[in-house]
Amino acid sequence: MLNSKVAIVTGASRGIGKEIALTLAESGANVVINYVGNQERAEEVARQIREMGREALVIQADVSDSKQVDNLISTALSHFGKVDILVNNAGITRDNLIMRMKEEDWDKVIATNLKSVFLLSKAISRPMMKQRYGRIINISSVVGVLGNPGQANYVAAKSGVIGLTKTLARELATRGITVNAVAPGYIETDMTTNLSEDVKSKLLDQIPLARLGTPKDVANVVKFLVSDQASYMTGQVLHVDGGMVM
Amino acid sequence: MADIFERVKKIIVDRLDVEEEKITMEASFKDDLGADSLDIVELVMELEDEFDMEIDDEDAEKISTVGDAVEYIKSHQ
Numbered sequence: 001m002l003n004s005k006v007a008i009v010t011g012a013s014r015g016i017g018k019e020i021a022l023t024l025a026e027s028g029a030n031v032v033i034n035y036v037g038n039q040e041r042a043e044e045v046a047r048q049i050r051e052m053g054r055e056a057l058v059i060q061a062d063v064s065d066s067k068q069v070d071n072l073i074s075t076a077l078s079h080f081g082k083v084d085i086l087v088n089n090a091g092i093t094r095d096n097l098i099m100r101m102k103e104e105d106w107d108k109v110i111a112t113n114l115k116s117v118f119l120l121s122k123a124i125s126r127p128m129m130k131q132r133y134g135r136i137i138n139i140s141s142v143v144g145v146l147g148n149p150g151q152a153n154y155v156a157a158k159s160g161v162i163g164l165t166k167t168l169a170r171e172l173a174t175r176g177i178t179v180n181a182v183a184p185g186y187i188e189t190d191m192t193t194n195l196s197e198d199v200k201s202k203l204l205d206q207i208p209l210a211r212l213g214t215p216k217d218v219a220n221v222v223k224f225l226v227s228d229q230a231s232y233m234t235g236q237v238l239h240v241d242g243g244m245v246m
Numbered sequence: 247m248a249d250i251f252e253r254v255k256k257i258i259v260d261r262l263d264v265e266e267e268k269i270t271m272e273a274s275f276k277d278d279l280g281a282d283s284l285d286i287v288e289l290v291m292e293l294e295d296e297f298d299m300e301i302d303d304e305d306a307e308k309i310s311t312v313g314d315a316v317e318y319i320k321s322h323q
């Protein structure tokens with residue numbers, strides 16, 4: 001389905017990003033695996049992709065830094081000759097109630113989760129415009145729509161990602177580039193394993209499908225959005241949250 | 247100069263799908279040639295490729311007529 005396409009997935013060494021990278025590769029794409037911290041895990045994802053007979057390229061970059069982002073894009077372009085798909089997935093949390101939230105925790109989360117989407121989209125827009133084709137997927141979050149106590153920084157960033165998605169969709173539509181967002185609910189990843197049992201059971205009460213999602217649930221929707229089957233969709237936010245937002 | 251103008255003209259004809267005689271040094275990309283802001287960004291990208299040069303975003307914003315583009319290329323080659 002995605003044969004000979006080239007995809008960049010940020011934050012692809014673990015969690016949802018890893019699953020997206022593997023799922024796109026399963027569908028035929030060659031994948032650039034971006035990571036910032038854990039090279040071993042990134043190389044492991046690359047190994048699994050190569051086992052499928054696809055190409056994988058591992059690139060370390062802090063996606064909140066414009067120089068490193070430019071290097072990421074230019075390295076990917078010089079290796080593969082093109083980039084068809086960009087999945088802005090990298091994200092962090094620094095949770096606290098607003099009165100206790102440190103300015104640096106605000107800045108760090110906004111930079112990693114929101115500014116990164118701006119930097120990567122900006123850097124990729126020129127080559128995608130030239131080729132008259134592109135698929136940009138931004139990973140938002142259910143809390144970007146609903147709000148969530150203790151996550152002012154994360155919620156502001158994820159909400160910002162939705163606004164950015166809609167604006168980029170309008171700016172780039174005439175050039176064959178679609179831009180959509182996926183808003184996961186509570187997904188079983190490192191980001192959610194640390195939640196207490198009490199918090200988890202309260203969460204489940206809010207989820208009509210009464211279970212946490214899996215990274216695969218999210219990756220399957222991303223796979224759909226980057227395929228030709230979704231070529232008439234742009235500026236949308238698809239919720240993958242067991243029915244939390246309706 | 248004439249050569250630069252001819253090369254620029256060819257790019258504009260291809261990109262904006264306008265008649266050659268409309269393209270004069272005085273013609274404004276937006277008002278006379280029907281380019282929108284994205285078209286102008288793309289024209290600048292193509293001019294960069296054609297003349298193997300980099301045009302700063304700040305300079306690119308000042309290019310509003312065909313003559314501006316030709317003058318810029320001439321003085322930066």
